[in-house]
Amino acid sequence: MTNPSLLILPGDGIGPEVMAEVRKIIDWFGARRGITFDVSEDLVGGCAYDKHGTPLHDDTMARAQEVDAVLLGAVGGPKYDSLDFSVKPERGLLRLRKEMDLFSNLRPAQCFDALADFSSLKKDVVAGLDIMIVRELTSGVYFGEPRGIFEEGNERVGINTQRYTESEIDRVARSAFDLAMKRGKKLCSMEKANVMESGILWREVVTEVGKDYPEVELSHMYADAGAMQLTRWPKQFDVIVTDNLFGDLLSDLAAMLTGSLGMLPSASLGAPMDNGRPKALYEPVHGSAPDIAGQGKANPCACILSFAMALRYSFDLGDEATRLEQAVNAVLGDGVRTADLLNEEGITPATTAEMGDAVLAA
Ligand code: NAI
Numbered sequence: 001m002t003n004p005s006l007l008i009l010p011g012d013g014i015g016p017e018v019m020a021e022v023r024k025i026i027d028w029f030g031a032r033r034g035i036t037f038d039v040s041e042d043l044v045g046g047c048a049y050d051k052h053g054t055p056l057h058d059d060t061m062a063r064a065q066e067v068d069a070v071l072l073g074a075v076g077g078p079k080y081d082s083l084d085f086s087v088k089p090e091r092g093l094l095r096l097r098k099e100m101d102l103f104s105n106l107r108p109a110q111c112f113d114a115l116a117d118f119s120s121l122k123k124d125v126v127a128g129l130d131i132m133i134v135r136e137l138t139s140g141v142y143f144g145e146p147r148g149i150f151e152e153g154n155e156r157v158g159i160n161t162q163r164y165t166e167s168e169i170d171r172v173a174r175s176a177f178d179l180a181m182k183r184g185k186k187l188c189s190m191e192k193a194n195v196m197e198s199g200i201l202w203r204e205v206v207t208e209v210g211k212d213y214p215e216v217e218l219s220h221m222y223a224d225a226g227a228m229q230l231t232r233w234p235k236q237f238d239v240i241v242t243d244n245l246f247g248d249l250l251s252d253l254a255a256m257l258t259g260s261l262g263m264l265p266s267a268s269l270g271a272p273m274d275n276g277r278p279k280a281l282y283e284p285v286h287g288s289a290p291d292i293a294g295q296g297k298a299n300p301c302a303c304i305l306s307f308a309m310a311l312r313y314s315f316d317l318g319d320e321a322t323r324l325e326q327a328v329n330a331v332l333g334d335g336v337r338t339a340d341l342l343n344e345e346g347i348t349p350a351t352t353a354e355m356g357d358a359v360l361a362a
């Protein structure tokens, strides 16, 4: 059997710093658990532009299509702000998402015990929270035509179009039901079928797909009510599936229930490959954090937890993923904190490497 393959793209700013901690964990898996990944590393974003004049080289793109999973750090930075739109660092990331056709974006909101006090909500509302938002990522109002700013009579009109085909809804719904089967077998679909035809179709197609998953308890909610319920009592949910626009808002809202940007992982999944596993890109939610880059201050947990998601969703190593998440939880429980997790003055924050080493030790 061949080793599972992983393409690592550290990118810019704090990307390489947080990825270095993941590399330690990957090495640990090889040395201590006999799980060896076939790892290749390459450039994406501004650093790729510096070397090749493009934020994503064709060879890197081709490699991303072959591997079992891609793990990305972050792209961008002030140095590249004046670049032409076509070669901006973000274009490298967008090209990966588009050409790998990653239509299903998984954003967990998970509350680590030691950070329950860190939330803006009451402790009992968030303690033990573990939900997953599945956002449709490649269609909807961010892509629909017609779009643009047009002249109409004596004024301008700005137009975007919410557009979903049945097959687009079907595939993201299946990915959410598959996920629900691996988790609590409970799925809530959110749209606004009360005022949007695309929402009516969304609800119909999700209901239809649900017939193939009789074990999953399916419910529907209007997305605005969903926003209220997410802040009132988020633990009522397990998996939520929603469109691109509502998912953008709801996943940011849900993520912040539990604390810092430095703790938030994500996965973007596509269609199954020949080996039955979905094409996959894992990355922290945060960006390249130029304000702290190069200072050893970045929290590596978001990137480490993104790797944990890869273990679970690309490599069928769910138990190892849970072990890694528990290690992060234990380290936080011991009081280890990078600067982003500290409200109080007078405590010396852990460095990126100290946090990574603590997770490794745990
Ligand atoms: P950002 O996420 O890079 O930073 C926002 C704030 O959170 C900063 O104060 C930063 O220091 C802090 N922060 C972020 N990650 C952290 C971590 N792991 N540990 C501790 N603190 C952390 O977002 P911002 O400032 O809006 O964008 C900076 C650059 O990153 C821009 O060039 C932007 O285009 C790019 N970006 C890239 C993304 C990606 O690669 N997926 C996503 C978002 C932004």
Ligand code: MG
Residues within 6 Å of the ligand: 248, 249, 252
């Ligand atoms: Mg957003």
